[in-house]
Amino acid sequence: MKYAIFIVLIFGTVFIPFYCRHEAESTFKEIEIHQNWIFREYNTSNNWLPAKVPGVVQSDLVANKLLENPLFLDNEKLAIALEGKSWEYKTNIEITKELYEKHHLDLIFKGLDTYADIYINNILVYKAENMFIEHKVPGKRHFHKGNNELKIIFNSATKIGMEKLSKNPYLVPAVNEFADDDKKSSVFTRKAPYHYGWDWGPRIVTAGIYRPIILRGWDEAHISSAYFEQRGLNKIKASFDAQIEIISAKKVEAMLQLSVDDHVVNSKKVYLKKGLNTFKINLDIKNAKIWWPNGLGEQPLYNISAKLFLHNKPSNEITKKIGVRTIELVQTPDSVGKTFKFKVNGVDVFIKGANYIPGNNILTDVTTERYEKVIKAAKDANMNMLRVWGGGIYENDEFYDLCDKNGLMVWQDFMFACSMAPGDTAHLLNLKNEFEDNVKRLRQHTSLALWCGNNENMVAWFDWGLQKKYKLSPSDSTDLMLTYQKIFYGLIPSTIQKFDSTRVYWPSSPSGGYGLKESQNAKSGDVHDWNMWFSKTTFEQMISKKQRFISEYGLQSYPELKTIQAFAKSSDTLYDAPLFDYKQRSLMPWVGKDSSGNVINGNDMALAYIKMYYKTPKKFEDFLYLSQLVQAKGLKTVIEGHRSHKPYCWGSMYWQLNDCWPTISWSSMDYYFNWKAAHYAVKNAYQDLIIYPKETSNRVEISILSDKLDDTQLTVGYELMDFKGNILSKEETKINAIANDNTIALSKNIVDILDNNNRNNTLIYAYSKNNKGKIYTTNILLLENPKNLIFEKPIITKKITKTKEGFEIELSSNVFAHGVYLKNDKIKAFFLDNYFDLLPNKPFKIKVKTEEEQSEFEKNLLIKSYADVM
Helix, strand or coil, X not given: CCCCEEEEEEECCEEEEECCXXXXXXXXXXXXXXXXXXXXXCCCCCCCEECCCCCCHHHHHHHCCCCCCCXXXXXXXXXXXXXXXXXXXXXXXXXXXXXXXXXXXXXXXXXXXXXXXXXXXXXEEEXXXXXXXXXXXXXXXXXXXXXXXXXXXXXXXXHHHHHHHHHCCCCCCECCCCCCHHHCCHHHXXXXXHXXXXXXXXXXXXXXXXXXXXXXXXXXXXXXXXXXXXXXXXCCEEEEEEEEEEEECCCEEEEEEEEECCEEEEEEEEEECCEEEEEEEEEEEECCCECCCCCCCCCCCEEEEEEEEECCEEEEEEEEEECECCEEEECCECCCCECCEEEECCEEEXXXXXXXXXXXXXXXXXXXXXXXXXXXXXXXXXXXXXXXXXXXXXXXXXXXXXXXXXXXXXXXXXXXXXXXXXXXXXXXXXXXXXXXXXXXXXXXXXXXXXXXXXXXXXXXXXXXXXXXXXXXXXXXXXXXXXXXXXXXXXXXXXXXXXXXCCCEXXXXXXXXXXXXXXXXXXXXXEEECCHHHHCCCCHHHHCCCCCCCEEECCCCEXXXXXXXXXXXXXXCCCCCCHHHHHHCCCECCCCCECCCCCECEHHHHHHHHHHHHCCCCCCHHHHHHHHHHHHHHHHHHHHHHHHHCCCCCCEEEECCCCCCCCCCECCCXXXXXXXXXXXXXXXXXXXXXXXXXXXXXXXXXXXXXXXXXXXXXXXXXXXXXXXXXXXXXXXXXXXXXXXXXXXXXXXXXXXXXXXXXXXXXXXXEEEEECCCCCEEEEEEEECCCHHHCCCCCCCEEEEEXXXXXXXXXXXXXXXXXXXXXXXXXXXXXXXXXXXXXXXXXXXXXXXXXXXXXXXXXXXXXXXXXXXXXX
């Protein structure tokens, strides 16, 4: 005989059971319904074709060779032509005797895109109309033993949206949708806004089963939700409230068991009533290891489980990976406004990050590998926060799991961007369900730092002239603003208060906080500073003013040539070739028109910024290279400027980290995860301690900008050298770089430093050394824009040695070489540093990760600098 052994601790109803290893088989079963799917256009006699689930109709059409990949060339037009069609998907589900004997059979639809009618054995059982919600359909009474048909009809989102728009008494602004103003229907449909087009992405209005479908079988009861809310943290323990929701079909006695890393820490006998049951149980982790953001410490995660037993048999178990930490948003009034800074585990943290957009319009193409690559790139670039922008989706759990694991805090927008919203009762109820579903799904993630109501809705309403553009009457405007208040000052914060009360809510980005006219305020809150790019502002002007927290800014660049070759034709060799004009979605009519009468677009602006800092390129490949150099220069200048403004400024998050298709955009790495020059620049500018030389008011000031939590003893110095390497003046001093602060090390009159030397062929090399005399961090200050400097063409020598992961390249140049770019298009290789400056006669080492043979690598290695394109 086998016995269950119990050690009973009498604390009211609390006791710790230790079950024997051979527990009875669970009464809870889950099966993914992903095989043998077929699809066709709805209401036609077309042949059924194989479909992939999860998937969307566009990817299925591509797989069946009925649609060219809409991400390439101008194939987007082919996808747009399909928008008015509806589609049907079906498969067969075998209900075995074992399954059929379950008291309940539920279908869980993790993600349906978007208007979906669900049929079981030709009976309509459910109508879905929100892409962002998980739908649960009780199916027991509709299934029979044996073969059952599951069919889903996806109705055209644009058709239904237009029907809703036609019934609305006025137009509802949706600024970035790619459609005429009187045909912008996206705001009526709870679907990813960027699917309708944006100023960096295509219009591909997808439809399909984009997340898994689960068939769940259960008998008496099961845990439907488990949330472990951290309530306290001190040196002795971390305290949690385990909030467990159990769905029960009847009154029954049960046992709840809580475990941490497979060690049972608490159990409780519970009495279930029919329906939803909610229980709260205390849980402590003694001597808990603390989770820190990337760059400040480790990211330990605990496996915390809630398990349900019925009649001593296991029902189901929910396990969450949880880090122990505290995150606050500190808004303390001061002499000019309010602070806006994140405090993690009691420490003020300067936010270094970027804005993240969905990795593809076809969401099922965002694979595990693509998630891993984008998160790794962010971590490797020394970021500690990503903003999940409000025009995309509430990302898959996998995304947040990787952020938890890698120490990347998440600023999470709700899915509203650059628009207003309809206020009918059905729409508001749909939103309420969406908010509850996603807050409950995401709240457990350690990385989640802040909920934000929307992206730019408020600033758009007050500053972009929407009332006039959409011909809204005063009463229409009042209706829209009342709806805004209901959603962003009512529904969302009340949902967070109910389900995630320990996290902060920020109503809109950018904003100064609550208050209808505080749409953007550099003295309090966050700003989107688009003077660079949209207003053709210089990099230096961008950092001349101090702001509290900059959550958007950026500069476009083209991807490298091999990416261009992957999506364009060989004949596309001009920056404004028809395909690139088609791909370019950033239009700026307020700037003016070109000589041909065309509205200035992002390609023109990219060239304008090149001309601002560099000489006009003569070749297309040189244009690509310089567009990246100027983007890198812009982000480096602005990030360093933001960091130098600490403690007034506490955050810098540029637009944007990644791309959703191969294109020209503000991303710092392209669709294929090739790092642009900007990503390398960001990596260096986001280091935890940097040296920062700047020229201001006829002085050169050299500072140490430190995010370290301890003081750092350094020797700080500079060398004024000409481009041949002659040192014209130099100085060193020892300093104590103050923890989490900025420390001025040297301040010199520029006239004294130059001493009649020319600005156009000299530079200031700033460096710091540790207490052992080893170089710690370096930076170079050019005294003129590169277009005004006198460069000689460098002779760059290289020495390549084999390493465990690839090679180490040691480069040396006889003269100063700006923007040194290494590439090898023939093999797969990743350069850990690139687009850097080489000082004269100072060897510089770069590591390369590759599996290629050394001879092949050397043969195809190309080295380029700015002097090569002049």
